Amino acid sequence: MRLQSDNGSIAPLAAGLIVLSLGLVLAVSAATSMFILQKRLTNFSESGALFIAETGESKFDFLKQVGDSRFEALSMFTELADDGKTVHVKTCAVWRAPIAVDGQISSAQLCSHASARAE
Numbered sequence: 001m002r003l004q005s006d007n008g009s010i011a012p013l014a015a016g017l018i019v020l021s022l023g024l025v026l027a028v029s030a031a032t033s034m035f036i037l038q039k040r041l042t043n044f045s046e047s048g049a050l051f052i053a054e055t056g057e058s059k060f061d062f063l064k065q066v067g068d069s070r071f072e073a074l075s076m077f078t079e080l081a082d083d084g085k086t087v088h089v090k091t092c093a094v095w096r097a098p099i100a101v102d103g104q105i106s107s108a109q110l111c112s113h114a115s116a117r118a119e
Contacts, residue, residue, distance in 0.1 A: 041112035
């Protein structure tokens, strides 16, 4: 048996495709933003570890020289290893989604670790 008219039968498929595409764009933009922040934190931690290991100065001197690099709620923890030469640095900051959507994770705390050894 054949329907009288097929007009409008593609509209639900098009609407579904638009919703799926929008969700994909939001997910990819959030993941990319989180990845970039994680890499920036890693670079910041490595720089701090090298600075502290080479100069022997504190994390406060490092932060005074380079600033907080526009991280939100930046925290930096340093520890000197038992050998007295290795510096461990842990840096944490808050990530916020570029486009906040209800029902999704809109912020998270990301941390990065780095170590450097003085000669």
